[in-house]
Amino acid sequence: MDKKTILAAFKKNAMLVVTILVYLFFLILTQGGIFSPSSFTELINQNAYVYILGAGMLMCMLTGGNIDLSCGAFVCLLGAFGGVFMIVQGMGTGVSILLLLLIGIVYGVILGYLVAYVHIPPWIATLAGYLAFRGWGTAILSANSKTGSLAPFPVDFQRIFYGRVFPSEKGVFNWPCFLFGLLAACLIIFLVFATRRNRLAKGYEADSVKSAALKSGLGSAAIILVMTKLSMDGGIPTTLLWVAGVVLIYSFITSKTTIGRHFYVVGGNMEAARLSGVNTRRIMFMAYLNMAVLTAIATMTVIARSQSAYADVGKNFEMDAISACVVGGVSASGGAGTVLGMVIGATLIGIINLGMSLISLDANYQRVVKGFVLLAAVVFDILSKKRQK
Amino acid sequence: MAKILLEMKNITKTFPGVKALDNVNLQVEEGEIHALVGENGAGKSTLMNVLSGIYPYGTYEGDIIYDGKTCKFSNIKDSEKLGIVIIHQELALVPEMTIGENMYLGNECGHRFAIDWNKTYSEADKYLKMVGLSESSKVQVKTIGTGKQQLVEIAKALAKKARLLILDEPTSSLNEEDSRALLDLMLSFKKQGMTMIIITHKLNEVSYVADKITVIRDGTTIETIDNHGKEPVSEERIIKGMVGREMTNRFPKREGVQIGDIEMEVSHWTVHHPLYPERKVVDDVSMYVRKGEVVGIYGLMGAGRTELAMSIFGQSYGVNFSGELKLNGRHVKLRKSEADAIRHKIAYVTEDRKGNGLVLSQSIKVNTSLANLNAISSRTVIDGDKEYAVAEEYRDKLKIKTPSVEQLVGNLSGGNQQKVLLAKWMFAEPDVLLLDEPTRGIDVGAKYEIYCIINDLAAAGKCVVLISSELPEVLGMSDRIYIMNEAKIVGEMKAEDATQENIMAMILRSGRGA
Numbered sequence: 009m010d011k012k013t014i015l016a017a018f019k020k021n022a023m024l025v026v027t028i029l030v031y032l033f034f035l036i037l038t039q040g041g042i043f044s045p046s047s048f049t050e051l052i053n054q055n056a057y058v059y060i061l062g063a064g065m066l067m068c069m070l071t072g073g074n075i076d077l078s079c080g081a082f083v084c085l086l087g088a089f090g091g092v093f094m095i096v097q098g099m100g101t102g103v104s105i106l107l108l109l110l111i112g113i114v115y116g117v118i119l120g121y122l123v124a125y126v127h128i129p130p131w132i133a134t135l136a137g138y139l140a141f142r143g144w145g146t147a148i149l150s151a152n153s154k155t156g157s158l159a160p161f162p163v164d165f166q167r168i169f170y171g172r173v174f175p176s177e178k179g180v181f182n183w184p185c186f187l188f189g190l191l192a193a194c195l196i197i198f199l200v201f202a203t204r205r206n207r208l209a210k211g212y213e214a215d216s217v218k219s220a221a222l223k224s225g226l227g228s229a230a231i232i233l234v235m236t237k238l239s240m241d242g243g244i245p246t247t248l249l250w251v252a253g254v255v256l257i258y259s260f261i262t263s264k265t266t267i268g269r270h271f272y273v274v275g276g277n278m279e280a281a282r283l284s285g286v287n288t289r290r291i292m293f294m295a296y297l298n299m300a301v302l303t304a305i306a307t308m309t310v311i312a313r314s315q316s317a318y319a320d321v322g323k324n325f326e327m328d329a330i331s332a333c334v335v336g337g338v339s340a341s342g343g344a345g346t347v348l349g350m351v352i353g354a355t356l357i358g359i360i361n362l363g364m365s366l367i368s369l370d371a372n373y374q375r376v377v378k379g380f381v382l383l384a385a386v387v388f389d390i391l392s393k394k395r396q397k
Numbered sequence: 398m399a400k401i402l403l404e405m406k407n408i409t410k411t412f413p414g415v416k417a418l419d420n421v422n423l424q425v426e427e428g429e430i431h432a433l434v435g436e437n438g439a440g441k442s443t444l445m446n447v448l449s450g451i452y453p454y455g456t457y458e459g460d461i462i463y464d465g466k467t468c469k470f471s472n473i474k475d476s477e478k479l480g481i482v483i484i485h486q487e488l489a490l491v492p493e494m495t496i497g498e499n500m501y502l503g504n505e506c507g508h509r510f511a512i513d514w515n516k517t518y519s520e521a522d523k524y525l526k527m528v529g530l531s532e533s534s535k536v537q538v539k540t541i542g543t544g545k546q547q548l549v550e551i552a553k554a555l556a557k558k559a560r561l562l563i564l565d566e567p568t569s570s571l572n573e574e575d576s577r578a579l580l581d582l583m584l585s586f587k588k589q590g591m592t593m594i595i596i597t598h599k600l601n602e603v604s605y606v607a608d609k610i611t612v613i614r615d616g617t618t619i620e621t622i623d624n625h626g627k628e629p630v631s632e633e634r635i636i637k638g639m640v641g642r643e644m645t646n647r648f649p650k651r652e653g654v655q656i657g658d659i660e661m662e663v664s665h666w667t668v669h670h671p672l673y674p675e676r677k678v679v680d681d682v683s684m685y686v687r688k689g690e691v692v693g694i695y696g697l698m699g700a701g702r703t704e705l706a707m708s709i710f711g712q713s714y715g716v717n718f719s720g721e722l723k724l725n726g727r728h729v730k731l732r733k734s735e736a737d738a739i740r741h742k743i744a745y746v747t748e749d750r751k752g753n754g755l756v757l758s759q760s761i762k763v764n765t766s767l768a769n770l771n772a773i774s775s776r777t778v779i780d781g782d783k784e785y786a787v788a789e790e791y792r793d794k795l796k797i798k799t800p801s802v803e804q805l806v807g808n809l810s811g812g813n814q815q816k817v818l819l820a821k822w823m824f825a826e827p828d829v830l831l832l833d834e835p836t837r838g839i840d841v842g843a844k845y846e847i848y849c850i851i852n853d854l855a856a857a858g859k860c861v862v863l864i865s866s867e868l869p870e871v872l873g874m875s876d877r878i879y880i881m882n883e884a885k886i887v888g889e890m891k892a893e894d895a896t897q898e899n900i901m902a903m904i905l906r907s908g909r910g911a
Contacts, residue, residue, distance in 0.1 A: 210782055266770040266777045272759065273767060279753035283713060283745065284768040284821070285736035343758045 022392040023337060023349070026385050027356040034363030041366050042359075045241035048234055053170065053313055055358035056247040057083075057306040061329035062336075062350045063258040064302035068295045069333055070262075070271040072278065072342035074123075074130040076296065076326065078137025079303045083322025084145035086111060086307040091158030091317035092148060094165060101165045109304050116300030124292035138326070146319040159316030169250070169312035172243040182243040189235025193228030200224035247309050254302070259347040271295070275342025332357055335385055356385060402427040402592050403561060408447055408459035417443045418457070419616045425561070425609075430583060430593045432607035434600070436639055436812075436840035440616040441596050442486075445563050449483045450476040463561075480560030484550045486569060486596075490538045497521035497534035500553040524552040528582060544575030551582070562586070563594045568602060569838060572698060580606050598840055600636070604629040612638035640842045648873030649845065651852040656876065657688035659726070660860045661709075661743070661829045666720035668708040674716050678704040680884040682720075686829065686860040691851060693875030693892075694864045695900060701884040702864045703748060706831040710745035711738030724829075739768060744827035746818055748834035748864070750811075754818045757807035761799060762788040764806050764817050768825040791820035796846060812843025819850060829860045836870065848874060868897050882907045 018025055034042045041047065061079055068074045086108055093104040119137070122128045150156045174184040200220050207214040215223065238244055262268040273281040274291045282288045306325075311317050336353025338345025360381055364374045403425040410418040418440045425431045433441050446452050448461060450470030461468045463479060470476045473483075490499045497518045506520065507513035521534035528548045532541060538549065547567055554562055564583075568576035576599075583593055583606055597603060603610055604624060612619040612635065619638050624630050636647075662685040670676040679701050686692050696702050707714035709722065712733040722729045724741055738745075747754040755764050765788045766773055773783045788802035795816040799809060806817055815835065822830060832851070836844045851874060855861055865871050871878055878895050880888040880903050887907035890900070 207782070210786075212782065212785060264778050264781070266774050266779060269763070269767075269770060269779065273756045273763070276756035276758045277753070280756050281767075283710075283735055283747060283753055285711075285739040286767075287736065339758075343756070 019392045022389045023335065023352050023356065023385065026388060027352055027359065030356060030363070030381070031359050034359065034366070038363065038366045042363055045237045047362060047366070048237040049241045049245055051355075051358050051362050052245055052248050052251065054362060055354060056251050056309045056313075057325060058328050058332050058354040058357060059251045059351060060254050060302050060306040060309065061325055062332040062354050063254050063347060064299035065326075065329040065333050066258070066262075066338055066345060066347060066350050067271060067298055068130070069330075069338050069340070070275045070342055070345060071292055071295050072275045073340050074292075074295070074342070075330055076119075076134045076299045077131060078119075078134040078141060078326070079299065079306075079329065080322040080325035080327075081138050081141035081145070082112075082115065082300070082303050083307045083310060083325055084317075084319065085141040085148075086145075086304055087311045087317035087321045088145040088148040088158070090161070090307065090311055092152060094162055095158045095160075096152050101162055101168070104165070105168075105308065108308065109301065112300045112304030113297070116297035119300060120293035120296035123296050124289040130296070142319070142322075145317075149317060149319060157316045157318035161312060161315055165308075166312045166315065168246060169308045170315075171246045173246060173249065175243050178242050179240070182239040185235055185243045186239040188244065189232050189239075192235070193231045196228045196231065197224040200227075247313075250305065250309055254305070255347060255351055262347055267291075267294075272343055275339075275344075277343075328354075328357065331382055335382055335389075337389065357382070399426040399428060401425070402464060403448075404460075404462040405444070405448065406460045406462065408444065408457060408461075410443055410447055410452060410457040417616055418447070420459075421613065421616070421618050423611055423618065424621070425592060425594060427592055428587065428590050429608040430587055430595060430606050432603045432610045433594055433596045433613065434598075434603060434610060434635060434639060435613035436842050439613045439639075439840075441613055442565060443616075444613070445483055445565060445594070445596065448476065449473055449481060449563070477557050480558055481563070482554040482557050482559035482561070483563040484554055484565060484567060486566040488543075488546055488550060488570075490546055490549060492539035493537065495535050495537055496525065496532065496541075496549050496552075499538055499549065500524065500534065500556050502553075504557060520556065521552070524555045525549070527555060528552045529578075542575075544571050544578070547571060547575070547579060548582075551579075559591070561592045561594070563596075565596045566598065567595065568597065568599060576602065598838075600632040603635060604632065610635060614639060636841055639840070647841070647845065647869075649849050649852055651691070651855060654689050654852075654856050655858075656690050657858065659685045660688045660724065661686050662723040663709060664721045664723075666705070666708070666722075667718070668704060668715035669717040671714070671716050677884050678715060679708060682881075682884075682886050684879055684886060684889075686862055688828075688858050688860060689855050690876050691855050691861045691863055691874055693871035693878040694862060694881055695866070695868060695871045695878060696881030697904065698866060700881040702881055703833055704884075705881070706745055706833055706862065706864060709738075710743055710831060711735040713738075713745070739825055739827070742826070742828040743831070744768070744822040744825055744829070745831045746822050746833060746835060748837060750814050750818050755806050755814060755821075757805070759806065761792065761797065761802045761804055761806055761809075761817055765791055765802070765820045765824055768821050772824070772826075787824060788820075791824060795820050795823075795850060812839040812846075815839055815843065815847065816850075819847070823854070827859070829862070830854060831862045831864070833864045834866065835863070836865070836867070868900065872897065872900075880904060 031042070064079070065076060068076050089111060090104060090108055093099045093107055094101065115137070119133060122133045123130050146156070149158060152158060174182065176182040200223060204214045204220050262271065270281065270286050270291050273284070273286060274288050278288055307322070310321060314321065332354035333345065333350050334340060334353070335356055336345065336349035336351070338350060360378055364377060369377070401424055403423070405421065405423040408418050408421045409416070421440065421444055423444070433444070435441050447457050450472050453471040454469035463481065468479070491502070500521045501517050505512045506516050518534050525532065525534055528551050530545060530548050530552065532545065538546060568579055571579065580602055583595070586593065595606065607624050610622040610624055610630065612622070622630055622634070622638070664683040666679055666682040667677060668679040670678050682705060694702050694705070704714055708718060712718055712731065713735050718731060722731060729741060751757060756767070762784055766784050770779065773780050773787060785802065791797070792799065792802055797813050797816045797820070799813065806814060809817065819835070835851070836847050839847070851861055851863065863871065863874055872892065872895055875892050877892060878890045878900070879886050880890070880900055882904045885907070888903040
């Protein structure tokens with residue numbers, strides 16, 4: 009491999025490079041603290057909602073740069089409902105989960121209908137939820153509790169959304185977790201080479217052996233690293249399963265299915281999509297229905313982690329999801345962007361958050377740094393793409 | 398011999414991977430109208446961008462000698478200072494602003510910190526008079542028609558004290574009348590000593606106004622033809638230079654096509670305007686198409702041709718439909734759904750490929766498969782390899798010029814974009830194709846290829862409805878012609894009987910009767 013191809017690979021994956029550089033920066037600053045097993049667990053648990061909401065926001069943005077401003081406030085409302093169901097009413101965990109999902113579906117249907125069939129501009133339609141839901145959620149909370157927060161959630165609820173798969177004591181090496189990591193790594197290597205062989209057999213362009221080896225090697229090394237670290241910290245967090253599930257499902261939908269393709273073409277040229285027989289209204293409807301359901305799932309990972317529902321839960325979540333998408337290269341005007349890009353964006357934000365809390369930077373300055381780092385990352389990304397042309 | 402105002406010597410301009418211009422030479426005499434012709438992608442616009450400084454000095458090789466001096470422009474301002482003003486094909490006016498504001502956009506007159514509006518508007522009015530516009534410069538641009546907007550662009554150029562005016566396809570969005578007026582205006586400027594370069598696809602305009610014609614093909618100058626002979630240069634002569642071969646027939650012959658039974662028939666078809674439901678945009682139209690037949694629909698702009706086609710295609714335009722649609726003799730229940738129309742094997746190939754035809758930000762592959770994704774997927778999962786194979790197949794079949802089907806459609810030339818649009822609809826495997834202006838804005842060579850595709854479709858037993866505002870095209874391609882005017886079909890003719898004269902006469906007669 010010569011210098012040119014390496015440079016091109018760097019430019020193509022500029023945001024990944026930035027993420028790694030930022031990680032290395034914090035590695036030095038925290039004197040290795042961010043490399044500790046518990047940091048890995050924390051990174052996943054703390055940011056699970058960004059990945060889940062990011063996937064929903066991605067689908068909305070694909071349809072033409074549309075966003076959902078209400079998801080953060082909706083987390084607060086759903087959290088309050090969850091508290092009422094499980095803590096005040098003492099309902100079963102399974103029933104409560106279903107009810108929360110149902111509320112998500114109801115809101116999604118109403119919002120989707122307004123956006124797709126009544127043609128209310130999405131940011132106005134969701135602004136209503138942004139304003140109303142936090143007030144409503146807080147009102148429910150203060151009506152049911154003197155402190156304005158409901159806690160604690162039942163143990164089995166926490167086990168589902170903030171527990172471990174095959175848990176083990178801290179410090180004891182968790183073999184199931186490690187083996188699972190090995191399996192995933194092998195699967196990646198197998199998939200990369202299987203696709204390559206398949207393409208070659210049919211006479212299409214395919215990666216060279218070197219770059220296929222490099223790609224799958226780096227990917228599986230990263231997975232094994234993360235899983236080894238998690239093995240030393242009590243095993244796979246259940247949030248990782250939720251995140252991985254959402255990421256894999258949405259990667260598949262966006263890259264392989266007709267419905268995913270429809271999201272891209274609606275965002276690329278709504279009229280052309282319509283005249284090609286795409287039901288554009290249904291796509292808009294599904295984007296917002298999907299967003300609301302994913303918000304319900306994200307809510308559960310968040311309230312299980314904080315073990316309580318409170319007025320401030322979900323604050324600025326919509327901004328986190330939007331930034332993850334934008335940093336991850338999702339077009340602000342729609343029609344372009346990938347789940348993998350969003351995942352990288354969300355990870356970058358997560359690393360910055362975790363790194364700064366590890367060096368215990370003042371919360372106000374944390375925001376200042378975050379704002380500028382995000383801007384710098386996007387500027388870097390756009391400049392490196394520009395030079396490619 | 399008159400003085401040479403501009404000379405471009407051995408201009409070579411390379412983009413990554415492509416040599417857009419290769420040793421191009423151009424000489425323009427003072428006070429002449431010089432036409433620059435060539436196929437799409439031949440390099441005309443690139444050459445003009447080099448001249449006007451959009452591609453600054455140093456990014457190309459060769460010399461620009463203007464008024465006896467070698468020029469090194471680093472941006473448009475530099476070239477405009479010397480009086481070289483370019484008017485681009487796509488109008489660059491801000492619709493919400495007034496004519497006067499637009500004319501002095503970026504060139505505001507007044508002091509450094511404040512605009513002198515009185516001076517702006519009085520100066521603007523002066524130039525508007527010169528181009529023959531009676532509108533006040535305080536009128537908003539969006540309230541005047543495209544023809545007049547083009548004149549505003551020219552007035553804007555004059556306000557920049559243009560000495561060498563470059564017009565890039567100035568008549569592409571104008572009707573016959575406005576085009577002629579514009580060309581006459583150019584001739585009157587010529588008398589006043591202005592030098593002009595015109596880029597155009599319309600060859601009749603070239604022989605009408607140009608003193609000299611330079612032909613560019615594949616980035617090199619082929620020849621410069623003098624148009625001062627007794628006879629004006631014939632269109633065939635210019636075409637020969639453009640495509641590099643003699644084109645004895647601009648419309649390929651369709652041979653041995655069996656015309657079969659009636660495939661599609663509409664009767665008493667009436668459609669109303671979506672915003673003004675009391676207005677009929679299609680009024681009691683009855684027509685039919687046979688298998689293997691090419692039916693032309695000719696009408697002036699606004700006659701209701703597009704509205705007719707789109708309303709047949711799943712009622713994608715209009716409201717309050719009435720009438721009957723029969724396919725293969727069977728009555729079809731009308732539904733407002735494009736997907737339904739595609740299922741009934743009807744395809745509408747739009748006149749506006751960029752606006753509602755193609756997804757420019759996506760690849761050729763994605764665009765090709767879009768209208769028939771089910772054919773390349775099983776249970777909603779797309780078979781990527783199959784999709785690639787399909788795109789490759791149509792790239793070969795339609796001779797789409799591109800390094801790869803992964804190329805974004807937005808990067809293709811107009812003719813190739815049109816082919817991708819056709820590929821999309823051919824892959825949907827329709828029986829009836831409604832082609833709306835399939836050759837708009839593309840060059841002679843690509844037009845010929847599109848005509849061949851139309852013939853192939855007819856030979857395969859498809860019904861083709863060809864909607865066009867170019868009369869020679871309708872005459873040259875159709876088996877049968879419907880003439881539309883003011884939302885109605887006012888006549889039907891066999892191709893053998895039709896001439897330009899009797900079709901125009903039919904339209905005029907119907908207009909008077911109404």
